[in-house]
Amino acid sequence: MTKALEIPSYSEWNLFTRQTRPLMIAGPCSAETEEQLFKTASLLKNNGIEVLRAGIWKPRTRPNCFEGVGVKGLPWLQNIQRELGMKISTEVANAHHVETALKYGMDMLWIGARSTANPFAVQEIADSLKGVDIPVLVKNPVNPDIELWIGAFERLYLCGITKLGAIHRGFSSYNSTRYRNMPQWQIPIELKRRIKNLPLFCDPSHISGHREYIQEISQKAMDLGFDGLIIESHVNPDCALSDASQQITPDQLNQILTHLVIREEHPNNSNNTLIMEELREKIDTLDNTIMEALTNRMKIIEEIGMYKKQNNITILQPDRWEKILTRVLEEARKNNLSEELVERVFKAIHQASIDRQTDIMNE
Incomplete structure (x- = not known):
């Protein structure tokens, strides 16, 4: 490198x-x-x-x-x-x-x-x-x-x-x-x-x-x-x-x-800097919550992967995946969130879940 x-x-x-x-x-x-x-x-x-x-x-x-x-x-x-x-x-x-x-x-x-x-x-x-x-x-x-x-x-x-x-x-x-x-x-x-x-x-x-x-x-x-x-x-x-x-x-x-409106990279006074720092601290807290939730979700995915392996069940469950996607997109609409954003996030999570279960199946 x-x-x-x-x-x-x-x-x-x-x-x-x-x-x-x-x-x-x-x-x-x-x-x-x-x-x-x-x-x-x-x-x-x-x-x-x-x-x-x-x-x-x-x-x-x-x-x-x-x-x-x-x-x-x-x-x-x-x-x-x-x-x-x-x-x-x-x-x-x-x-x-x-x-x-x-x-x-x-x-x-x-x-x-x-x-x-x-x-x-x-x-x-x-x-x-x-x-x-x-x-x-x-x-x-x-x-x-x-x-x-x-x-x-x-x-x-x-x-x-x-x-x-x-x-x-x-x-x-x-x-x-x-x-x-x-x-x-x-x-x-x-x-x-x-x-x-x-x-x-x-x-x-x-x-x-x-x-x-x-x-x-x-x-x-x-x-x-x-x-x-x-x-x-x-x-x-x-x-x-x-x-x-x-x-x-x-x-x-x-x-x-x-x-053209030219934006500055950093706040232009100490008060604005303080406001930004407070908001970023809230973001950091939420990011930690997301990471904790992802970690716990993946642990459950591993348990599901072991159960599927023991009982010879396919990894992909289309009906279950359709229900998850329908539910989260409905929640996105209720909360005025971008459906495109939510769909991209959950598709990435779903793919990571499939990848982890595939590893378990083939261990």
């Missing part, structure tokens, strides 16, 4: 003028023309955006789609860096991308979801970044695999890259959903628990897939304490050559940011 990653917060990157939350990274999905990119960047700059993002190489799911302008777009970014004083960033998918992007003075790079899912690609990128001291952000892999995501950070860290950050862009799902990608917020939350100081950014554009959801997803990220947002913004989104439906104009982005 790799030792704990000692990663500085983004305020310690010493790269940006504004160190308060949220750090905003914005720009078009793809750099399409020099005029399009510069005009978008100018409007973003006027609205206080400090970091420009633009795709130069675009990995597309199917061929014959717009896959980016390639290297010729890098001087366009460099000109914006020089003329407007913005920081510039782009996505890299291999060592060649890294080397070429660095030649044009990128201030920040990010690794896309498809690349994160490929340890060979991540290792190649990590090796090519040795000795480079710029922030590198890593998008979550396409599928909800937190170990794969953490592995990407470890590969980069072992090559000496410490200015690391995560981009949560949601996870692909076979089923059609409201969003393009399922948020599954519990995964970035667990990532933050496992890598303590890791700066966490949200990509509402890719989670939503539709511009009308960007506001609510951005607010959710702020409510959860994310450090920043990376949002796709285009001077004329409806005419964009890639991902048109999820891009917004710089003015629309400004409206979203104006209405």
Whole structure:
């Protein structure tokens, strides 16, 4: 196991003028023309955006789609860096991308979801970044695999890259959903628990897939304490050559940011701190009660498992399980609890009970 990653917060990157939350990274999905990119960047700059993002190489799911302008777009970014004083960033998918992007003075790079899912690609990128001291952000892999995501950070860290950050862009799902990608917020939350100081950014554009959801997803990220947002913004989104439906104009982005409520991680005065501590003590007491109840329930499950083994009775009892589920969901409704929450909890308990009885049966 790799030792704990000692990663500085983004305020310690010493790269940006504004160190308060949220750090905003914005720009078009793809750099399409020099005029399009510069005009978008100018409007973003006027609205206080400090970091420009633009795709130069675009990995597309199917061929014959717009896959980016390639290297010729890098001087366009460099000109914006020089003329407007913005920081510039782009996505890299291999060592060649890294080397070429660095030649044009990128201030920040990010690794896309498809690349994160490929340890060979991540290792190649990590090796090519040795000795480079710029922030590198890593998008979550396409599928909800937190170990794969953490592995990407470890590969980069072992090559000496410490200015690391995560981009949560949601996870692909076979089923059609409201969003393009399922948020599954519990995964970035667990990532933050496992890598303590890791700066966490949200990509509402890719989670939503539709511009009308960007506001609510951005607010959710702020409510959860994310450090920043990376949002796709285009001077004329409806005419964009890639991902048109999820891009917004710089003015629309400004409206979203104006209405964002920024939450603080800790209470801002001693009285609020005391109130929080008292409420958390109550939570801790209830958690202990839950743990005691689970322990006692599992002891009874073991007795039931022994009885079933001695009397050659099947572990799964569908009628009994149906009665339990019906009863607890009815209780959830009476107590104004989320039925979805209660169902998930009791399904997990039921599965643990089956697993324990299976062990007893086969001892």
